[in-house]
Amino acid sequence: MSIHYPSGQKPLAVHERPQSRSVALRSSYAQRGMSLEAEINASNQYYLANHIAVIHKKPTPVQLVKVDYPKRSAAVIREAYFKQPSTTDYNGIYKGWYIDFDAKETRNKASFPLKNFHEHQIRHMRECVDQGGICFALIRFVELDQMYVFPATSLFEYWQRQLHGGRKSIPLTAIIQDGYPVQYGLNPRLHYLTAVDQLIAAKKH
Secondary structure, three states: OEEEOOOOOOOOOOOOOOOOOOOOOOOOOOOOOOOHHHHHHHHHHHHHHOOOOEEEEOOOOEEEEEEEEEEOOEEEEEEEEEOOOOOOOEEEEEOOEEEEEEEEEEOOOOEEEHHHOOHHHHHHHHHHHHOOOEEEEEEEEHHHOEEEEEEHHHHHHHHHHHHOOOOOEEEHHHHHHHOEEOOEOOOOOEOHHHHHHHHHHHHHO
């Protein structure tokens, strides 16, 4: 199937993750086979089933161009276009707070490349923060087996610096300092709302 992207480039995969303020994420061998998206989705299903939060992955609008019908009961999409660039990956509500975040991974060990974000995503998060929402990047350093909830307000600072000639990545040390560690578990698979609780507490103060 041929899919055409709005910018002419494919969006970066949810592939391009960190210790606590210094507690490290350690995944089990059984968990390593799952993609980050699958882990988040499984956690969101747990949160929903247990009436903890309502958070879903945002659908991406697609315009179908060519569809074949080899059988009456089956259709095969041959060509499609994404109607518009996506904003962030997930949104929902938790404890009365609007939650909006993007999930990213990197195999870098010392920093997270800002090229994994796009201007329209940063603009979207700014607008959400301006309305009082809780926005962040869920960042996993794959090689280090570490993951953090990194506040959007901290992300904005590094984004602005690169626009004015600053470095084009966020140091791991900064993510450890400003971020909140995410732990693996059985149910939910990712305890990311525990980290969000810390982010909310910091926002209140």
